[in-house]
Amino acid sequence: MMELFHPNKLPTTRHIFFTGKGGVGKTSTACATALALAKAGSRVLIVSTDPASNLEDVFGQALSNLPTAIKDVPNLFASNLDPEEAARNYRESLIGPYRGKLPKAAIDNMEEQLSGACTVEIAAFDEFTNLLANQEVTKQFDQIIFDTAPTGHTLRLLQLPTAWSSFLEDNTTGASCLGPLSGLAAKKELYATTVHALSDSEETTLVLVSRPEPSSLREANRASMELSDIGITNQVLILNGLFKATKTDDTIAKELEKRQQHALEQQPDFLSKLQSYYLPLVPYNLTGLKALKSFFEPIELASVPLNSSHTAKEIASLNTLVSSISQKNNGVIMTMGKGGVGKTTMAVAVAIGLVQEGHKVHLTTTDPAAHLSNIIHDERLLENLSVSRIDPKVEVELYRDEVLSKVAATLDEDSLEYIKEDLRSPCTEEIAVFRAFAKIVDKSKDTFVVIDTAPTGHTLLLLDAAESYHKEVSRSNGDMPENIKKLLPRLRDPEVTDVIIVTLPEATPVFEASRLQDDLRRADIHPKWWIINQSFQAANSEDPILQGRANSEEEWINKVRSNLASKCVIVPWQIDELDNVEKVKILLQ
Known part of the structure; x- marks a missing residue:
């Protein structure tokens, strides 16, 4: 038993690295750990290198x-490093010398x-x-806690000799996703020392933080293996947010x-x-010293203030979104969001909703879940x-093989190893x-095409740059398919494309x-x-812990509705x- x-x-290592996908409670757990260790007498520094860090909010x-x-x-100190600012400075250090000397398209x-x-x-x-x-x-601290560890992909790249060679400046196979590392070449030995410290079990502990949910556990397993x-x-695993129902007659609580x-029973073998x-699901936001101090203590339900005024009641349901899009006869619909927010389910729901409105719909997804088979075999639909299902592993292998077949004969072994590692990047x-999505959209006419998991703006701009400058981009070797060239303008046309961002009501x-x-x-x-998506406010549970979670959603629901979204809808947590x-049709009622 856990x-x-x-x-x-x-x-009791000097360095403790916390890692985990966004939204699992990594920062909160790291901060509460730092607080507890400082209280126990250690002089502690907690450092965040996470672009999504809310370290300032947590400590107030x-x-x-x-x-x-x-x-x-x-005994407690904190430092908030800004990797995005560092990345901006790094970019300028590499690109600055070429401004005014190369065409604007090349600089872009x-x-x-x-x-x-x-x-x-x-x-x-x-x-x-x-x-x-x-x-x-650092000598003034007994322990240093890092909120966010580097991925295995980045560490492997740093260990490759080619990462530090002029090959990256001169290659004609397409620049790395990381970009030329030669700007950091003077630190090669320092980086090697850091990587060595990370792998020294006497010096460093890695804490994987996960939610007891399938997608979160899969991500933790991938990171652990890498x-x-x-x-x-x-390595140590912390399962954050484990829930125990306090009202046995509450259906929502029992199902959660x-x-x-079930997710824990099915967790990957490596993990x-x-x-x-484990850490229990708490009925409050983990911001402020009082909340952090109580994180490792028994939950006092009586102290959780309940709020009957919830913004979720004022927000329309998913059917409103479907009815609005349905006014057109065709178009592209992209659902986007970080892993675990339910974007695939929302794509399925939107597709079904449009079918119910009498439209022809093609749903293309990277999700292999069984419920898509049920949709296909539903004779009424x-x-x-x-x-269509797209297998990311298959598409990536096809793409890698295509790229490597074109460059293998011109590269030495070290350079080829770098390209192979670079081709493991998210980009x-x-x-x-x-590319697989574009083929499907190109074939579809007089229909709605719903795309689950669309590319980021960064990837779209890379593809656009490839077209305008006719150079290799992100290992594409300059061969941009015609269907992608046609699709990019369509995605930018609001009359043709509806982009839907899916999120959870959490920080x-x-x-x-x-x-x-x-x-x-x-x-x-x-x-x-x-x-x-998955709002406890909209679900109306009577369990005191889930009522506390509903209260904590208020800030984030308001932020989306008032500051971020042109239009928004809300979907309750489903039993x-x-x-x-x-x-799925229940979501459309």
Whole structure:
């Protein structure tokens, strides 16, 4: 049986890295751990290198890149590094010398190649490497906690000799997603020392934070395996948000508990071998010292203030969105959002809703879930609904093989290894999958095409740069298919395309969705709709913990409705798993 987590159960290493996908409670858990260790007598520094960090909100005070003492907490200091600012400086250091010497299209191309998530991550790695190397700063602390560890992909790239060679400046196979690392070449040995420290189990502990949900556990498993493969094996798993119903007659509470237990029973084998702990679902936001101090203590339900005034009651249902789009006879609909927010289910629901309105619909998705098979075999829908599934693994392999076949004969072994690793980046999957989507959209006429998991603005701008500058971009080797060229203008036309952003009513998912919207706007694509999914406010549970969660959603629902979305709808947390057509139809009532 899993133990309740407390920081005193962690290995007593000097460095503790927390990692996990957005929205799992990684920052909150890291902050509460830092607070507990400081209270126990250690002099602790917590450092965030997460672009989505809310470290300042959690502690309720302004922070900088230098250690700042946390008010009213002896021994605790915090530092908030800004990897996006570091990435901007890094880009300019590489591109600046070429301004005025190369055509504008070439400069735009270079800037976009250096604007992806991988570049931000390498900039974050650079920031905390600089911190670790500053002994004048670090020697005053017993333990240093990092909120957000680098991925295995980035660490593998840094370990490849080619990453530091002039090949990256001169190659004709397409610049890396990370961009030329030669700007950091002087730090090669320093980076090697940092990577070595990460893999030293006497010095570093890696804490994987996950929710007891299938998508979150899969992501934790992937990260665990990747980091283990490069020698970071001193790992601990924390399952955050484990729920125990306090009202046994509340159907919503009972189903949530059952669903979580099923996810844990089905968790990947690799994760099941790790030392695992759990933290309960708490009925409040983990901001402020009072909340952090009580995170590892028993929940006092009587102290949770309940609020009967909920904004969710004022927001329209999903059917409003479908009715609005239905006024057109055809078009492209893209559902977008970070993993785990339910964008695939929302794509299915929108497709079914449009079919019910009498339209022909083609749904194309990367999700292999069984409920899509049920849709296909529903004879009542076959006439107007067609479904295609795209397997990202297959598309990426096809894309990699295509690229490597064109460059293998011209590269040495080290350079080829770099290209192979670079082709494991998130950008590669986006481009490969988007190429498959484009083929489907190109064949569809007089119909709605619903695309689950669309590319980010960064990827679209990369593809656009490839067309305008006729150079290789993101390993595409200059061969942009005609259907992609035609699709890009369609995606930018609001009369043709409706972009739907899906989020959860929680801090990190809303922040990440906001960044996604900004990214799309850079590509001149403007989302029309937001869907706030899985709302406990809209579900009306009577369980006190879930009522507390409903209260905590208020801030984020208001933020989406008032500040971020042109139009928004809300979807309640569902008692039933949405695994067939009839259950999905419930969302449209």
